[in-house]
Amino acid sequence: MSKDKTLGETLQERGVSRRSFLKFCATTASMMALPPAMIPVIAATLEKLRRPSVIWLSFQECTGCTESLTRSHSATIEDLIFDTISLDYHHTLQAASGSAAEHAREEAMQENYGNYILVVDGSIPGENNGYSTIAGISNKAMLLEVAAGAAAIVAVGSCAAFGGIPKADPNPTGAVSVSDLIKDKPIVNIPGCPPIPAVITGVLVQFLTFGLPELDQLGRPAAFYGNSIHDRCYRRPFYDKGLFADSFDDEGAKKGWCLFKLGCKGPTTYNACATTKWNDGTSFPIEAGHPCLGCSEPDFWDAGSFYKALSTPTEDIGKTAVYAGAAGLIAGAALGASLRARKQSAVKNHERVTIDDLDQES
Amino acid sequence: MSGPSFERGYNALKEEIDAPTAAFFSSCVHCGMCAEACLFFTETRDPKYTPIHKLEPLRKVWKQEYTFWGKLGKALGLSRPLTDQDLADWESLVYDSCTLCGRCSMVCPVGNDITYMIRKLREGMAAAGHAPKGLIDATKRAVTIGSPMGVKLPALQAQIRHTEKEYDVKVPMDVEGAEYLCLLSSMEIMNFPEYIGSIARIFKKAKVSWTLSSQAFEATNSGIQIGVSDIAAELVQRIVDVAEELKVKAVISPECGHAYMAIRWDGPNLVGKRFNFKVVHILELLDELRTQGRLKMKDKEARKLTYHDPCQIARRGGVIDQPRNLLNMLADNFVEMPETGKMNWCCGAGGGVSSNERADDLRLKTFARKKAQLDTINVDAIVSACSNCRIHLEEGLEEYHMELPLLSLTETIAEHLAEE
Amino acid sequence: MTANGMPASTIASSAPCAPPTGNLVPLLHEIRHALTRWLEQGEEHVIDLRSIPLAPGEEDSLLEQLGEGEVNARLSITGPSDIIETRYPAVWLITHYNENESIIGRFIEICEVPGILKSQADDIRAGLERLEDQLSNAETRA
Known part of the structure; x- marks a missing residue:
């Protein structure tokens, strides 16, 4: 597909019908967790889109994120998405190798300087550059060089987003995340180990159609990471009733009760697993009877045992205070005026307690 | 003045119930995780030591005074109102088996600060004359x-x-x-x-x-x-x-x-x-x-040391890194106990428990937890930074026939100060 | 490799013990409200079933309650799509499949005819061109 034609023109040339395109837009909207009312907007934008160049860099990673992406559940949709972009450099997927591969990257950078999208998976060794190099170039040097000409950066997977497993204690390579090194470019984090494939493609499409998506405080797109697994979990009603599985084969486990006590990190994990699900939308860990590991949260690997019940977030007292504070606000409003009066009268009835008031016999 | 009375205690509880307390009680999902966080439960396995259960009198007042169904139940005579006997029955739970160590508050999945509420319940207990003699x-x-x-x-x-x-x-x-x-x-x-x-x-x-x-x-x-x-x-x-x-x-x-x-x-x-x-x-x-370079050591401590975090300093106070920085300056062989820092186990004598003779046996029983922690690391001495912890740890070590010196961090630093 | 090859019974094995989310009845009410709005104001409505937490088995139960009505159309477009009018007129169930026939999207639309079922202007134009080409080719040959 030529780079100066719009996606609409290319599709038409290839004999893809308008109905197919509408279907693509509808399923994409669903994937992006956008309201169905947005479907026509997506259609109109995508149609006019000229395909952007994408450079994909892989650093300290296990290729799981790429594996996840290429298993994106809909071959058709994935094709279309890859038709909308020009994936100019990707170690694992590109045919070229050796100096030809690096040449492709340099060429793509030159041609689209300032406009290409940089996708990164894997973390970057911080202390000794020798821990990971590509074609003799250290990961850090390559990231800084390619990032300089990028319009925006997408950090795919927990390693690129937060450091991930390479950063796990004792972090032998001094691994850091993309956002630790790059401060002057918009960065979208798509954490997960690996991320849900539909979320990777969904964010790319969202990026292409609407530009930089709304991000949360950890740089994750709110459309996919706006709710906790727990809030969207079909087992949530059991949590609310206090019905928990205490082991993997007790009555509670068989009845499908909440896995909180078995270490489920759902309450503190923000991701789309509970609704988008995995493997063609077949299931997700909790549905298969296993607690959520919290793989899309920072430092999930060091957050204690996967099977130890969550005791407030990993290492963060602050969050407890926030929860308590928020709960306090809600209940505070619920106390209501009459109750406040009740409390006021108790305050008024307070007699100062002195040491003479402590003994029963006095 | 007028001396303690149930009315004063009840009024104090009404006064103490605030928005966080109401939120905490209504958020509790009865998961029981606070029990496993409390050394009075882990060392006795007696369910009455479940931290949230120790708050029952306060919960009752909240329910009957500040919730619709509670008020209705009380008005219709369906639920029994709180009595002075209830407070008397709870005295030992509230004072003998809680060191206000704050570990339960850390594990609560809904963020309930149980320790905060025990502190409030004690206001009512004391005003009603149900505080321990000691x-x-x-x-x-x-x-x-x-x-x-x-x-x-x-x-x-x-x-x-x-x-x-x-x-x-x-x-x-x-x-x-x-x-x-x-x-x-x-x-x-x-x-x-x-x-x-x-x-x-x-x-x-x-x-x-x-x-x-x-x-x-x-x-x-x-x-x-x-x-x-x-x-x-x-x-x-x-x-x-x-x-x-x-x-x-x-x-x-x-x-x-x-x-x-x-x-x-x-x-x-x-x-x-x-x-x-x-x-x-x-x-x-x-x-x-x-950090300012104003502490100069003449030599290092040769013994293998560990550090007991006093709850109010570490968990409730946030002073966690400082003692470790100092210990690493002081000793070559400083090791951590299995659960440490903000999740450390209480010595068993904080929150007024050490002033309360009635609790003596119980607090020595709970020392088994500290013993189990110490057994895993095999150190030459324990360092701490609280004289109350120190006295109780010494008693506990004696009770369990363990010979381990207990050091104060400040005193140990002073001993190794460089002579000018 | 996807789960496509697996027999359906394996995939749905978690269904018998799945607790209900309680979202089923509210969903039916949403449909009821949408129908009322269509009758009063002609407003169309779309529900994305992917966006609502449903326990295993609950979606099947929803489809069962909606049933099948008079229209059942299959589109052959980069993987098939089924467009079914349910037992309730103007309540359409649209299921998109990929080329491996696994579901990639499922919507309930409240409208007279779902947009995707209608012939599209671009396609009509392309079709007209093809017909004209065919006729002119035939003329040339003749």
Whole structure:
């Protein structure tokens, strides 16, 4: 597909019908967790889109994120998405190798300087550059060089987003995340180990159609990471009733009760697993009877045992205070005026307690 | 005055229930995780020691006074109202089997601060006359004599004279314009007077401008332990008055857990205004001196050491890194216990439990948890930073026939100070 | 490799013990409100079933309750799509499949005819061109 034609023109040339395109837009909207009312907007934008160049860099990673992406559940949709972009450099997927591969990257950078999208998976060794190099170039040097000409950066997977497993204690390579090194470019984090494939493609499409998506405080797109697994979990009603599985084969486990006590990190994990699900939308860990590991949260690997019940977030007292504070606000409003009066009268009835008031016999 | 009564206790509970308390009670999902976090439960396996259960009287008042169904139930006679007997029945749960260590608050999945509520429940218990004898007596001594252990100024002066002679240092008293006002705990004056000599030597070497006060030398606060904010505020006020009078920049909390919590965190809330001086724990100050290069060691501690985190300093107080920085400076072989820092296990004697003879057997029983922790690391000595923890740990080690020296971090640093 | 090859019974094995989310009845009410709005104001409505937490088995139960009505159309477009009018006129169930026939999207639309079922102007134009080409080719040959 030529780079100066719009996606609409290319599709038409290839004999893809308008109905197919509408279907693509509808399923994409669903994937992006956008309201169905947005479907026509997506259609109109995508149609006019000229395909952007994408450079994909892989650093300290296990290729799981790429594996996840290429298993994106809909071959058709994935094709279309890859038709909308020009994936100019990707170690694992590109045919070229050796100096030809690096040449492709340099060429793509030159041609689209300032406009290409940089996708990164894997973390970057911080202390000794020798821990990971590509074609003799250290990961850090390559990231800084390619990032300089990028319009925006997408950090795919927990390693690129937060450091991930390479950063796990004792972090032998001094691994850091993309956002630790790059401060002057918009960065979208798509954490997960690996991320849900539909979320990777969904964010790319969202990026292409609407530009930089709304991000949360950890740089994750709110459309996919706006709710906790727990809030969207079909087992949530059991949590609310206090019905928990205490082991993997007790009555509670068989009845499908909440896995909180078995270490489920759902309450503190923000991701789309509970609704988008995995493997063609077949299931997700909790549905298969296993607690959520919290793989899309920072430092999930060091957050204690996967099977130890969550005791407030990993290492963060602050969050407890926030929860308590928020709960306090809600209940505070619920106390209501009459109750406040009740409390006021108790305050008024307070007699100062002195040491003479402590003994029963006095 | 009128003396304790159920009505006063009930009124105090009504008064103590605030928005967080209401939110906490309505959010509890009865998961029971707080039980496994409480050493009184883990060492006895008795479900009555489940932390949230210890709050039952407070929960009842909340339900019957502040919720629609509770009020209805009470009006229709469906639910039994709280009685004085209920409070009497709960006394030992609220005072003997809770050290206010705060571990349960850390594990609660819905973020309920159970410790915060136990503290509130004690307000009602104390006003209703259901506080333990030992704590009542300690509180009386704190108010009338100025120290829960009944330590009077001449006793402190005698220790100071002794210290000055032994270490050839000057212990400044009532010096206006000193940078730091140093507080002590009675236990340090009576049981560990070396502490005074240690800070005197360290401050001399590090050139810290400091003073003690003859009017307010006691840092501990029985009012908080027994749960009477009126008394707690009075005790804090004594320190505030002296600090203002001497125009110090900061007040140093001694190696005592709850003293730090009382003056640093509860203090301004109790007296109802911001302090115009800072409050630092002695370990915070020592670590600051370390980073400024003002603490010079002549040699390192050769023994294999571990550190027991006092709950009020670490978990409730946030002073976690400082002792570790100091220990790594001091010793080559410092190891952590299995659960440490903000999740450390309480020694078993905090929150007024040590002043309460009735709880003696129970607190020694709970020491099994600390023993289990220590058994995994095989150290030569334990370091801590709270004289109350220290006394109880020594008792526990004796009870379990373990021979391990207990060191104060401040004192150990003083012993290794470089001679100029 | 996807789960496509697996027998359906394996995939749905978690269904018998799945607790209900309680979202089923509210969903039916949403449909009821949408129908009322269509009758009163002619407003169309779309529900994305992917965006609502449903326990295993609940979606099947929803489809069962909606049933099948008079229209059942299959589109052959980069993987088939089924467009079914349910037992309730103007309540359409649209299921998109990929080329491996696994579901990639499922919507309930409240309207007279779902947009995707209608012939599209672009396609009509392309079709007209093809017809004209064919006719002119035939003329040339003749």
